[in-house]
Amino acid sequence: MRIRHLLPHAQEPLLFAHRGLHRAHIENTLDAFLAARDAGVPGIELDVHLTADEKLVVFHDDRTGRIEAQLHEKTDGLAPDVPASLSKNRDSGPRNLVIEEATLTQIRQLAIGPIVPTLDDVFDALGSSVYYDIELKTRTRTSRGLEAQTAETIRRHGLLEYCVVSSFNPFALRHFRKAQPGIPLGIIWTTSHELYWFLRHGEGAVLGGADFLKPEWDIVMKHGWLLRLSGRPFIPWSVNDPQRARLLLEQGAAGIISDAADSIAR
Numbered sequence: 001m002r003i004r005h006l007l008p009h010a011q012e013p014l015l016f017a018h019r020g021l022h023r024a025h026i027e028n029t030l031d032a033f034l035a036a037r038d039a040g041v042p043g044i045e046l047d048v049h050l051t052a053d054e055k056l057v058v059f060h061d062d063r064t065g066r067i068e069a070q071l072h073e074k075t076d077g078l079a080p081d082v083p084a085s086l087s088k089n090r091d092s093g094p095r096n097l098v099i100e101e102a103t104l105t106q107i108r109q110l111a112i113g114p115i116v117p118t119l120d121d122v123f124d125a126l127g128s129s130v131y132y133d134i135e136l137k138t139r140t141r142t143s144r145g146l147e148a149q150t151a152e153t154i155r156r157h158g159l160l161e162y163c164v165v166s167s168f169n170p171f172a173l174r175h176f177r178k179a180q181p182g183i184p185l186g187i188i189w190t191t192s193h194e195l196y197w198f199l200r201h202g203e204g205a206v207l208g209g210a211d212f213l214k215p216e217w218d219i220v221m222k223h224g225w226l227l228r229l230s231g232r233p234f235i236p237w238s239v240n241d242p243q244r245a246r247l248l249l250e251q252g253a254a255g256i257i258s259d260a261a262d263s264i265a266r
């Protein structure tokens with residue numbers, strides 16, 4: 001299956017800014033996403049969690065602590081992209097909330113709260129000006145509603161043809177497909193021991209019924225021929241060197257996910 005059939009509005013090869021342009025802005029924020037779009041990057045990759053009160057927040061980690069610490073460091077010097085109003089709470093220290101156990105109100109009360117967007121916020125700000133790779137963040141086999149709510153939000157904003165959905169969790173992909181058939185699904189994997197051993201070689205593609213593959217970039221460099229034999233398009237992450245990006249595209253990659261997508265786009 002050709003990737004252009006999955007994203008009819010996208011030109012090949014695809015290019016996604018991984019969590020936005022987070023080298024200059026805090027990751028997974030509207031500033032990071034808008035900067036990517038304004039730099040000419042056609043797609044953004046983002047992460048979605050479901051809060052305890054069933055709100056979709058765009059955030060990578062399971063806990064808030066790392067980004068709280070990052071904001072604290074930035075507001076120490078009041079970096080240009082951090083509003084001065086956020087500095088007033090920086091001395092309260094990280095709360096390190098568990099996203100899935102916290103309500104949106106509790107997250108909003110953190111120092112980082114004003115810059116943590118919901119999925120609605122992102123779609124309202126960017127609309128169809130970019131395409132999206134939405135990573136579902138969940139570790140369970142059963143669904144709490146993350147997949148269905150993500151599907152409903154995509155439908156409500158009229159972005160069905162502008163989105164792909166991916167996850168390390170093949171069961172999340174299966175739940176999403178039940179909620180919204182037709183949106184392309186991608187399985188993510190790495191050889192890291194942080195991932196379950198039975199998912200480190202792309203086995204989740206079968207378990208989740210994936211349409212495309214999202215391996216870590218060095219897997220493609222070592223085993224690109226096996227990926228091509230799979231018959232599925234593959235989009236490696238995180239590719240931050242333009243020369244390496246060209247090599248991966250020559251090996252058949254359908255696109256690139258990058259922390260330096262503005263450099264790759266040039």
